[in-house]
Amino acid sequence: MATTIKSALSTRNKEVYKKLSEALGDQLKQNVVLAPYTTFGIGGKADLFYLAKNPKELIYAIGTVQKFKLRFFVLGGGSNILVSDSGFRGLVIKNQNHMMVLNKNTITCQSGVSLSEVVELAGDRSLSGLEFAAGIPGTVGGAVWGNAGAFGKSMADVLISAVILTRKGEIKEVDGSYFHFAYRESILKRSGDILLSATFKLKKQDREVIEKKVRRNLQKREVRLPLEAKSAGCFFKNVMATDRKISAGFLLDQIGAKNIKEGDAKVSNQHANILINSGSAKAKDVKKLARKLKKKVKEKFNIELQEEVVYIN
Ligand SMILES: Cc1cc2nc3c(=O)[nH]c(=O)nc-3n(C[C@H](O)[C@H](O)[C@H](O)COP(=O)(O)OP(=O)(O)OC[C@H]3O[C@@H](n4cnc5c(N)ncnc54)[C@H](O)[C@@H]3O)c2cc1C
CATH class of the missing domain: 3.30.43.10 (Uridine Diphospho-n-acetylenolpyruvylglucosamine Reductase, domain 2)
Structure with a gap:
């Protein structure tokens, strides 16, 4: 309190x-x-x-x-x-900056707007492009920071401009290329700039078509992810090999991650890359579990998993 x-x-x-x-x-x-x-x-x-x-x-x-x-x-x-x-x-x-402005085919939102609200507004106004983000929790700020994505699309595909606050205290308008987006990466992770607002460019589309896509994506998420559990989504990043992407969940399944736990910190039965707090887990339990998993993956595959989740201390 x-x-x-x-x-x-x-x-x-x-x-x-x-x-x-x-x-x-x-x-x-x-x-x-x-x-x-x-x-x-x-x-x-x-x-x-x-x-x-x-x-x-x-x-x-x-x-x-x-x-x-x-x-x-x-x-x-x-x-x-x-x-x-x-x-x-x-x-x-x-x-908790929560304003959104619609202008023809673009939506500009302040960074504290939840991603689900933008997805909803876009659908209501027959604007397509953000359906991939349906069901991703969190705010626009966090989503741009980590280039959140699903189903092969990410914030990089829709963000055309933004307003940021630099570490030096300047307020700057920048375009999408400023962010150097890559898989779960943006320049914000390195620069320490703060996102104030973002503008997404979308395309006119039948509302029913958009809603159908959103529903389908939400259903897929329901099957794949333990949405009721306390988690932070995928704990580790997928591995970008030179010729392909290797799913961290696949590697974790191969080492029997679903049977490994540390106190109340467990691996979801539904998805091996999702660590959950099944009761009163502490951060130290989750970190210990993450270290165990990384060690086993390293031993078996000689691959060093990198955390997607950010440690705050
Ligand atoms: C059940 C579940 C499913 C998930 N599914 C997905 C998925 O499909 N795809 C995916 O990519 N992620 C997924 N995630 C992870 C998470 O929802 C996303 O990474 C989300 O974009 C994080 O946003 P947030 O607002 O919660 O960020 P936070 O967790 O609050 O913060 C994350 C980082 O962003 C920084 N940040 C936040 N706001 C700003 C700002 N305005 N300016 C600069 N930095 C800022 C914070 O300082 C912090 O370093 C999932 C999580 C859960 C729990």
């Missing part, structure tokens, strides 16, 4: 917290447990937590923490992260 900033952590620089509290006001909370903000349902407390409801608040919060040289982290839907049991030392900015 959140408490007020008055009882700022004794071990931290109280003066910094006081100034931050003066700058950010009541929306700044202290000692907020992060687990409920993640789909894994795992994670300790953030020293400080701020709900940014519009771009002005998001930009101001980032500018303020940078001025005080405090660590920060922008949290979207929390569907691609594993937060450490000891939480986060610094400020977590929960992005």
Whole structure:
């Protein structure tokens, strides 16, 4: 639960917290447990937590923490992260920027909009292109950051321009090529830029055709993924060999991953690349399980699996 900033952590620089509290006001909370903000349902407390409801608040919060040289982290839907049991030392900015604007065949959304809302708006307005994203949890910000995708398509196929906040505090409009999108990669992972908004270019299509595609994709997801379980989706990236893509799930199946567990951290019976919190798993359990799986894959195939899920600590 959140408490007020008055009882700022004794071990931290109280003066910094006081100034931050003066700058950010009541929306700044202290000692907020992060687990409920993640789909894994795992994670300790953030020293400080701020709900940014519009771009002005998001930009101001980032500018303020940078001025005080405090660590920060922008949290979207929390569907691609594993937060450490000891939480986060610094400020977590929960992005709730939620505006969308439709203009002919484009939709521009602020980065805190959930991907499902954009998919829905596009369908309602007979705009095709985002059907692949139906059922992917999280926000536009997280999706662009990791070039989220499914069924052979990804954000790279639809994003034509965006507005970002650079590490130096500049607000820039950039086009799709700026992101250097690749499989689950974008420049945001390296640059530390923050996505403020994104514009997607779509195509006119019969509404029924779009809805049919969306329904089909959702059905496929239901069969393949443990949607009810607490997880962060695929834990490891697929392996890009020179001539083909090797599914991490396939490699994990071959080492018998589904029978391996660590406390309440388990491998889904439905999908070997999805690690789940089956009760009260800790981040340390999930990490230990991930290490075991990586070791076995390395021993059997001489392949080093890379995490798709981001560790926050
Ligand atoms: C059941 C399930 C199914 C899934 N299926 C898929 C799938 O099919 N395909 C797929 O690609 N992924 C899938 N995922 C993973 C996840 O949903 C996506 O990666 C999603 O795009 C993450 O968005 P988020 O808002 O939750 O990001 P978060 O988890 O909140 O954050 C992830 C990273 O993005 C950064 N970030 C967030 N917002 C911004 C911003 N505005 N600017 C800069 N950086 C930002 C964060 O700082 C963090 O480093 C699935 C997850 C679950 C739980």
